[in-house]
Amino acid sequence: MTEPTTEPRPTLEVVAARAGVSRATVSRVVNGGAGVRAPLADKVRQAVEELGYVPNHAARTLVTRRNGAVGVIIAEPEFRIFSDPFFERQLRGISRELTALDSQLVLLWAESPGEYDRIASYLGGGHVDGALAFSLHDDDELPALITRARIPTVFGGRPPARQELAVPYVDCDNRGGAREAVRHLVSLGRRRIGHIAGPRDLMAAVDRVDGYRDVLIDADPALTSQGDFTEEGGARAMAELLDRCPDLDAVFAANDLMAAGALRTLRERGARVPDDVAVVGFDDVVSVAGATEPALTTVHQDIEGMGRLMVRLLMRLLDGTDGSVPESVITPTELVRRASA
Amino acid sequence: MTEPTTEPRPTLEVVAARAGVSRATVSRVVNGGAGVRAPLADKVRQAVEELGYVPNHAARTLVTRRNGAVGVIIAEPEFRIFSDPFFERQLRGISRELTALDSQLVLLWAESPGEYDRIASYLGGGHVDGALAFSLHDDDELPALITRARIPTVFGGRPPARQELAVPYVDCDNRGGAREAVRHLVSLGRRRIGHIAGPRDLMAAVDRVDGYRDVLIDADPALTSQGDFTEEGGARAMAELLDRCPDLDAVFAANDLMAAGALRTLRERGARVPDDVAVVGFDDVVSVAGATEPALTTVHQDIEGMGRLMVRLLMRLLDGTDGSVPESVITPTELVRRASA
Incomplete structure (x- = not known):
């Protein structure tokens, strides 16, 4: 039987210090190395080897968050949806939360349902780690296409009951x-x-x-x-x-x-x-x-908060090891009394 | 010496008919197979082999357009830029032209320059075939980062002279x-x-x-x-x-x-x-x-037309085999007389 080691495992910080780079650079190299110049990446790999560093995230996290990017799917004929104050604030919440996680916001646009196949194809092509989708109308085929692309997804707003998808959503009450x-x-x-x-x-x-x-x-x-x-x-x-x-x-x-x-x-x-x-x-x-x-x-x-929650739910989905789907979240509402009633 | 064959080369249509699938499906399989179910992809590959099909695009096109996606980089603090009529119309032109080419519009958002590294990393990660970038301010580091990511790029608007980048742009006079x-x-x-x-x-x-x-x-x-x-x-x-x-x-x-x-x-x-x-x-x-x-x-x-032109210029850049950069395009303007002068 092997005695468990009592030496503390080297951390990301220790690797960064040894290689003379930032934590973010080490993280990037460990996650595939995109965007890191070759000499820097070599230094990091050498430090990882010398220190016997093992990333302390679950191995699954490394696999499932390999792109550091999340797709936000918008299926609307008008770009002006961005000037809708509701949508703009929800997107802001998503953007802030993704930035805090150093994950890239990737907006995928489809002006008409005829372009859904292309969206599904991009999602299935391994360019994003997960997806957030909005504006689900009753007869919309987008949810089914996303599900077929087998990419972890969270919906903004409860999808129609008859769609029966095992996809968590965030909505208010x-x-x-x-x-x-x-x-x-x-x-x-x-x-x-x-x-x-x-x-x-x-x-x-x-x-x-x-x-x-x-x-x-x-x-x-x-x-x-x-x-x-x-x-x-x-x-x-x-x-x-x-x-x-x-x-x-x-x-x-x-x-x-x-x-x-x-x-x-x-x-x-x-x-x-x-x-x-x-x-x-x-x-x-x-x-x-x-x-x-x-x-x-x-x-x-709390519109911006709901955007943030969508991202957190997606991260739980990405980090989950047992294949279970997190519960959907219904956020509370509150009557605000002003002059009109 | 081998006699050149007089048999006409099989076309995409012939492969599609043999495999019993659409042209689009054949095209997708030939370009990597993303989003095509395995049994269908197998049928297509079998038909390709039996017919000795060689894609009639230049080989380079297959390599350079492998994702069927173009990144549009928006570095603005406000999502409300979409409600700016100028930007909305240029984006519409881009979207229409990309749709005609069956290419996916991928919007990459950065709310602050602190996020440019992440954008460059995504661009360098091979998730898009090329990029379009806007709103270039004089001291903006984005153009240099894009150039370092070595991804074919076209700018919307002439970049500041001192940036001296070998990147074509579309602008009006x-x-x-x-x-x-x-x-x-x-x-x-x-x-x-x-x-x-x-x-x-x-x-x-x-x-x-x-x-x-x-x-x-x-x-x-x-x-x-x-x-x-x-x-x-x-x-x-x-x-x-x-x-x-x-x-x-x-x-x-x-x-x-x-x-x-x-x-x-x-x-x-x-x-x-x-x-x-x-x-x-x-x-x-x-x-x-x-x-x-x-x-x-x-x-x-012609704002929408300039958006379309940006896409066409990018496609020339992607299809070019000699590494040369296409000329930038300056579109003409025209005075429209109404009542105010």
């Missing part, structure tokens, strides 16, 4: 947040509470409708109007609601942009907010909710 | 366009023509100042004011010009956004455009120049 918004309107004594819904094929929007109906089980169907998560759509949906239900005294819009559009329509129609109609949004995107007149009461979610 | 703008103002009989300049460390802005000075060699230095390519910066620079030179009768702004800001300041100060002060912009970004009041006379450049 859409249904609970919506319930809280509507309960707040009820507590203010409002009796005719309308809802401006988001796109039918997005789970976040479906969940928020469900939360509204949890509280108002017998709500008049005429009190729900279809929007599309844009300010214009919210303004149109509000006009429809007012035409159908002139006695409406409150409205819960499924996101802040639509709530801002609703406020515009109410102002144009001469309705006072919150006196005549109280308004609640969802998201708490400060650049929108803090800038409306009156300031918007809304359901807060 | 900034200096000639500026000359045309100022000559137009001179031809209208304007005698006190001001200039709102863009950032001093961007070559496009420097070239436009030079174009202004080419026409107005003895221009009063008080007539030039410093802007930053934003609408706010244009509004501020216009206010400074009016304070310094109340007799100013025309202004050439180095981009449309600054011209829009200048128009706002002129309106606030009660100056009529073009009667009191004529205004000319640069770029002809329709969403800006077509929406101002009055509509903006400006220097048109």
Whole structure:
């Protein structure tokens, strides 16, 4: 039987000191050596050999994080999605967390579903260690393609139930947040509470409708109007609601942009907010909710934090040795009361 | 001596028909097989062997385009650069051209220069066939890092002269366009023509100042004011010009956004455009120049076309067998006369 050694194992720091380079350089050489000049890499390898250094990460980490890069897949026809404050903040959270891990953010763009095969092919080609994917619509084939590429993936937003994929996701408590918004309107004594819904094929929007109906089980169907998560759509949906239900005294819009559009329509129609109609949004995107007149009461979610969580979940997936899939994370929401309700 | 064969060489189509797969699948297998399921790939390889198929691209193309992916490097602190209409349209041109070539657009993001090493490392890691880089500021170390990564690259915009890199670029005729703008103002009989300049460390802005000075060699230095390519910066620079030179009768702004800001300041100060002060912009970004009041006379450049050209230049670089660097391309500009001058 071999006696276990009592000598402490040499650390990355010791190797770096011996080779006269930074920790990052040693790490890079140990992980394949990309981007390190040959003479430097040779010095590091010599130090590794002399010291008998064994990386103290699990061997699996070295294999699974070999590229030091994570793909973020964006399947949208418009580059302007980046100017959507929700998306921009989630991407910022992802970028910050990846930077802290010295991992490269690689955005893979597809303007149309016809380009999904190419995305899957790139993902399967070993150029990124894992992937993050967004904006999953009900009939989207992207999740299935990503799964087939056998690359560790985390979704932003709960995928449609019928897709049944063993992929973890990060989402906020859409249904609970919506319930809280509507309960707040009820507590203010409002009796005719309308809802401006988001796109039918997005789970976040479906969940928020469900939360509204949890509280108002017998709500008049005429009190729900279809929007599309844009300010214009919210303004149109509000006009429809007012035409159908002139006695409406409150409205819960499924996101802040639509709530801002609703406020515009109410102002144009001469309705006072919150006196005549109280308004609640969802998201708490400060650049929108803090800038409306009156300031918007809304359901807060930690958008940047959710981006960070997606990265952490992906790293757990990459470092896991037993092939198990980490639990998805549902982050809490919180009603933020401002002037509009 | 071997008699040259008179049999026509088998084409990609013949291989695809024999294997019972699409042309794209054959192409993918021949280029490394990423994203093709093993049984399909085996069928293709068998057909290739039986038919004695030799890809009819140059062998070099197979090597240099092995990833079917092009990196677009964006070194900006803000994801909101995507909401800049200039950038969004150039990116759209790139995306369309890459899609036509079935090549994947891979956006590599760095929020700060501290992350450039990581970008260079990813580029050097063989994950993309070539790169396109933008927004090159005078003291930017990114071009040198890209060059060290030895990856074929094309720049968007002429890099600063002192960087002296053997890298082709695509740019418009900034200096000639500026000359045309100022000559137009001179031809209208304007005698006190001001200039709102863009950032001093961007070559496009420097070239436009030079174009202004080419026409107005003895221009009063008080007539030039410093802007930053934003609408706010244009509004501020216009206010400074009016304070310094109340007799100013025309202004050439180095981009449309600054011209829009200048128009706002002129309106606030009660100056009529073009009667009191004529205004000319640069770029002809329709969403800006077509929406101002009055509509903006400006220097048109084909922004989307320049994006496409960058991709074509990169493909020439990838396919070139003699190691020579293609010539950079300077696209022409054209003055578009609307109501503001």
